[in-house]
Amino acid sequence: MLNQVIIAFTGYFSILARRNKRLKMSKKPLILVTNDDGITAPGIRTLISVMCTIGDVVVVAPDSPQSGMGHAITIDSTLHVEKVTIDDGPQTEYSCSGTPADCVKLAVREVLDRKPDLCVSGINHGSNSSINVIYSGTMSAALEAGIESIPAIGFSLLDYNWGANFEHSKSFIKTIVLNVLNNGLPKDVVLNVNIPNVSKKEIKGIKICRQARANWEEEFDKRTNPMGRDYYWLTGKFVNMDHGEDTDEWALKNNYVSVVPVQFDLTAHHAIQQLNSWDFNA
Amino acid sequence: MLNQVIIAFTGYFSILARRNKRLKMSKKPLILVTNDDGITAPGIRTLISVMCTIGDVVVVAPDSPQSGMGHAITIDSTLHVEKVTIDDGPQTEYSCSGTPADCVKLAVREVLDRKPDLCVSGINHGSNSSINVIYSGTMSAALEAGIESIPAIGFSLLDYNWGANFEHSKSFIKTIVLNVLNNGLPKDVVLNVNIPNVSKKEIKGIKICRQARANWEEEFDKRTNPMGRDYYWLTGKFVNMDHGEDTDEWALKNNYVSVVPVQFDLTAHHAIQQLNSWDFNA
Numbered sequence: 001m002l003n004q005v006i007i008a009f010t011g012y013f014s015i016l017a018r019r020n021k022r023l024k025m026s027k028k029p030l031i032l033v034t035n036d037d038g039i040t041a042p043g044i045r046t047l048i049s050v051m052c053t054i055g056d057v058v059v060v061a062p063d064s065p066q067s068g069m070g071h072a073i074t075i076d077s078t079l080h081v082e083k084v085t086i087d088d089g090p091q092t093e094y095s096c097s098g099t100p101a102d103c104v105k106l107a108v109r110e111v112l113d114r115k116p117d118l119c120v121s122g123i124n125h126g127s128n129s130s131i132n133v134i135y136s137g138t139m140s141a142a143l144e145a146g147i148e149s150i151p152a153i154g155f156s157l158l159d160y161n162w163g164a165n166f167e168h169s170k171s172f173i174k175t176i177v178l179n180v181l182n183n184g185l186p187k188d189v190v191l192n193v194n195i196p197n198v199s200k201k202e203i204k205g206i207k208i209c210r211q212a213r214a215n216w217e218e219e220f221d222k223r224t225n226p227m228g229r230d231y232y233w234l235t236g237k238f239v240n241m242d243h244g245e246d247t248d249e250w251a252l253k254n255n256y257v258s259v260v261p262v263q264f265d266l267t268a269h270h271a272i273q274q275l276n277s278w279d280f281n282a
Numbered sequence: 283m284l285n286q287v288i289i290a291f292t293g294y295f296s297i298l299a300r301r302n303k304r305l306k307m308s309k310k311p312l313i314l315v316t317n318d319d320g321i322t323a324p325g326i327r328t329l330i331s332v333m334c335t336i337g338d339v340v341v342v343a344p345d346s347p348q349s350g351m352g353h354a355i356t357i358d359s360t361l362h363v364e365k366v367t368i369d370d371g372p373q374t375e376y377s378c379s380g381t382p383a384d385c386v387k388l389a390v391r392e393v394l395d396r397k398p399d400l401c402v403s404g405i406n407h408g409s410n411s412s413i414n415v416i417y418s419g420t421m422s423a424a425l426e427a428g429i430e431s432i433p434a435i436g437f438s439l440l441d442y443n444w445g446a447n448f449e450h451s452k453s454f455i456k457t458i459v460l461n462v463l464n465n466g467l468p469k470d471v472v473l474n475v476n477i478p479n480v481s482k483k484e485i486k487g488i489k490i491c492r493q494a495r496a497n498w499e500e501e502f503d504k505r506t507n508p509m510g511r512d513y514y515w516l517t518g519k520f521v522n523m524d525h526g527e528d529t530d531e532w533a534l535k536n537n538y539v540s541v542v543p544v545q546f547d548l549t550a551h552h553a554i555q556q557l558n559s560w561d562f563n564a
């Protein structure tokens with residue numbers, strides 16, 4: 001009997017707790033923050049400070065830089081997650097041994113007790129415009145959240161330096177995040193936001209764009225190590241042959257913040273009809 | 283004078299050599315082969331043997347397994363490439379310390395003396411259908427070749443085992459490769475080919491498809507190491523809610539070889555109009 005009362009009370013309190021949680025949720029969104037430059041990078045510290053003015057913030061980010069990781073995930077080794085305190089902000093933070101995509105998976109399945117209302121990734125130190133979206137750890141985290149049906153945005157500043165000035169990014173980030181929270185995102189779409197590295201007054205506004213058809217012309221820097229063995233460093237030159245005024249490259253060059261809606265359905269739907277004319281029985 | 287004669291002769295012979303090379307090229311395509319399971323994997327050995335019946339084959343593949351690497355590239359460490367001999371086939375082979383995308387970049391810029399006519403990646407041990415294309419090292423190599431404007435195909439067999447039987451894949455691979463060489467591919471499109479793990483006579487044919495909207499529901503296997511520290515293994519269950527008969531998942535389940543045309547323009551073009559209605563000046 002006593003047991004039953006206790007169970008009944010526990011049930012009652014847990015209903016109250018759930019209701020309070022719902023009420024709290026309706027006031028403040030739960031925001032997951034991650035990146036690919038590592039949890040101590042100035043870019044993510046800026047993003048965390050902006051998100052703390054909007055919602056309840058949980059950070060799950062890599063313990064070391066993961067640039068160029070694309071959509072890598074950790075299959076063949078173990079993953080570690082540690083609760084950490086990096087500054088005196090109100091956010092809760094976890095440092096993770098995995099890739100940006102791993103961080104989102106771990107956050108959703110193990111760290112958070114409910115699905116976040118938003119996932120933001122960045123601010124990346126360096127551009128993720130045009131073809132860079134393919135190689136970007138920042139955007140892979142946003143895409144991973146999108147696959148989990150979480151509204152998601154990747155932010156990047158066009159300055160590769162660790163000491164980059166993120167100050168002018170803050171108001172644009174806040175505007176875009178509030179639009180996403182208020183309007184929602186189209187199904188299976190995440191945003192790739194790039195911010196020019198110029199002063200705030202030089203920025204002309206925010207522009208919705210398509211990904212430019214650009215690519216890297218790699219140049220491998222060939223060297224010989226002290227033991228006489230050759231090795232290479234990957235270097236390259238960014239080449240943009242696509243000068244459309246609806247592209248992210250055009251927007252950035254003309255001092256707009258570029259916003260590209262990005263999808264993870266990679267099907268080239270326009271090519272299906274042509275391929276159906278092939279003869280596979282020849 | 284003697285010098286001039288020698289130069290003239292050298293020039294003459296080099297013109298002859300170039301002409302012979304052109305003639306040879308016009309008969310046999312140059313095929314770059316790579317993968318993500320590593321250069322000794324049975325899947326790539328099968329693919330090499332099929333490609334050697336079609337063209338001149340150069341292999342540049344990772345020296346160790348790279349599954350789940352997505353479109354990772356090596357920025358912060360050095361790359362090594364070694365010429366190797368693995369079997370007595372007519373192909374030339376190089377083993378590379380980098381990711382599948384690195385292998386293609388290195389092949390194009392450092393190893394090959396001209397752009398290949400085709401790049402094939404695989405045969406992957408395991409499916410790269412639907413959302414797996416995002417995480418796939420096999421497909422990242424094909425996409426990297428596509429970015430370089432090289433016709434490219436990724437092949438995968440629905441069997442994760444190292445000892446998988448690739449025999450029945452051979453004729454389908456040859457049919458698809460010959461179609462690509464004869465017809466060309468639509469601009470900026472590469473093919474993602476998955477092959478069911480059933481006997482050849484059970485396979486109903488080759489089907490052009492779209493990528494199914496499926497995802498992984500991760501389950502992290504949490505353990506404690508001998509030092510008392512928690513760690514995780516990433517595991518998961520594949521969930522397909524998209525039962526469209528035009529999807530790769532439907533085709534594979536119904537014993538068709540699935541062919542999805544894949545693009546690296548990730549822009550969700552259909553979402554641009556909706557986003558343009560947002561108010562960024564609020």
